[in-house]
Amino acid sequence: MHDICVIVPTIREWECIESYVANAREHGFDTDRLAFVLVTEDFCDTQGMEQMLGDLGVAGEVFDGTRRTEWFDAQGISEYDHLIPEASHAQTSFGLLYMWAGDYDYGVFIDDDTLPHEDVDFFGTHLANLEYEGQIEQVRSDEQWVNVFYESDHDLYPRGYPYAAMDETVETERAEIGDVVASQGLWTNVPDLDAVRILMDGDLQGQAQTRTTVEDYGEDFVAAPGQYLTVCSMNLAFRPEVIPAFYQLPMDDNRWDVGRFDDIWSGLFLKRAADVLGKEIYNGDPLCEHNKAPRSTFSDLTNEVHGLELNEHAWEIVDEVGGDADTYAGVFREMAETFANGDYEDWENGAFLNYCGEYMLDWLDCLEEIEPGSIEAEPAAVPADD
Numbered sequence: 001m002h003d004i005c006v007i008v009p010t011i012r013e014w015e016c017i018e019s020y021v022a023n024a025r026e027h028g029f030d031t032d033r034l035a036f037v038l039v040t041e042d043f044c045d046t047q048g049m050e051q052m053l054g055d056l057g058v059a060g061e062v063f064d065g066t067r068r069t070e071w072f073d074a075q076g077i078s079e080y081d082h083l084i085p086e087a088s089h090a091q092t093s094f095g096l097l098y099m100w101a102g103d104y105d106y107g108v109f110i111d112d113d114t115l116p117h118e119d120v121d122f123f124g125t126h127l128a129n130l131e132y133e134g135q136i137e138q139v140r141s142d143e144q145w146v147n148v149f150y151e152s153d154h155d156l157y158p159r160g161y162p163y164a165a166m167d168e169t170v171e172t173e174r175a176e177i178g179d180v181v182a183s184q185g186l187w188t189n190v191p192d193l194d195a196v197r198i199l200m201d202g203d204l205q206g207q208a209q210t211r212t213t214v215e216d217y218g219e220d221f222v223a224a225p226g227q228y229l230t231v232c233s234m235n236l237a238f239r240p241e242v243i244p245a246f247y248q249l250p251m252d253d254n255r256w257d258v259g260r261f262d263d264i265w266s267g268l269f270l271k272r273a274a275d276v277l278g279k280e281i282y283n284g285d286p287l288c289e290h291n292k293a294p295r296s297t298f299s300d301l302t303n304e305v306h307g308l309e310l311n312e313h314a315w316e317i318v319d320e321v322g323g324d325a326d327t328y329a330g331v332f333r334e335m336a337e338t339f340a341n342g343d344y345e346d347w348e349n350g351a352f353l354n355y356c357g358e359y360m361l362d363w364l365d366c367l368e369e370i371e372p373g374s375i376e377a378e379p380a381a382v383p384a385d386d
Helices: 016-026 046-056 065-074 078-083 089-101 122-130 195-200 240-245 262-277 297-305 308-319 328-341 351-369
Strands: 004-009 034-039 059-063 106-110 114-116 134-141 170-177 180-189 221-223 235-238 280-290
Touching (some): 016 034, 016 046, 016 106, 016 114, 016 122, 034 046, 034 089, 046 059, 059 065, 065 089, 089 106, 089 240, 089 262, 089 351, 106 122, 106 240, 122 180, 122 235, 122 280, 170 221, 180 240, 180 262, 195 297, 235 280, 240 262, 240 328, 240 351, 262 280, 308 328, 308 351, 328 351
Parallel strands (some): 004 034, 004 106, 034 059
Antiparallel strands (some): 106 235, 114 280, 134 170
């Protein structure tokens, strides 16, 4: 029974899956539980990806642009294929739809520029986090934001952390938790920074001069209710119940050229919904090794700059709505309607938030067209060549 849907957006280093499968087997994790969904493009080597899955003896399907279109048509929801942007990391949303239509107990996001730490059971640790009940470090700050690097000796702030929330005063306490819906693993090697912070760190290759190690992280933690944090989808496990409030927004493929905030803003939605519903997002282990490929920092800056002012305010909008809802879809609908109908003309590219709101409403409509678990969406293992 494939009960774990592993979603990997990839156009480059898809061989990383070999390391994750090897890690599972080394630690005795049953790889028959894993169903890989590779989200890619028509110009990529889809046959090579399928062959790799077959050689590894694991279940999986590969969806380039053409196959995604065919999938939407087959489910009778072709009017919603615009929800998945082209050539964007936000294509992870397709994996969420695939998972919603299937019968999975857990989802896992993995980026193709990451590797698991050999000494840690990657999948087993994520699932243990999702099942965790007990005491844990709970973090808050006077800026209503928790920096995932708060225990590091480096002066780092992750991609998506608002500039206005920097220089915060941090408080921690022990708290009892017992309803975890997402497990965010953090990263060693290249920290997940935005382009401005990478430039301030003196790096022109889109990475960072500062590198992180295991020692930069202390105890696993949760952000206190009413507090926000950056949620990066490169190393993340979650329960399918969160999918209605976890849409990765239409980044890159929009007339404002806003990009790079898909997982950041979906994290805001998820954290707000989790707080309203009394759920938790677990942060820390399992760490992954982030091996971001060199690229122009200024290219990343070009993608990010159009949304930087919106990022300073999006969380404030989210924080004010959805408090009376009792479902993920209910919280998300209130956020969607607020975004769609709000007046944001005073902010650079403010109309993009209206655009996002419309897409968020379409996301909910699309999910309503698909009864969870109604579609036989368990990928069969691809046979290797003799």
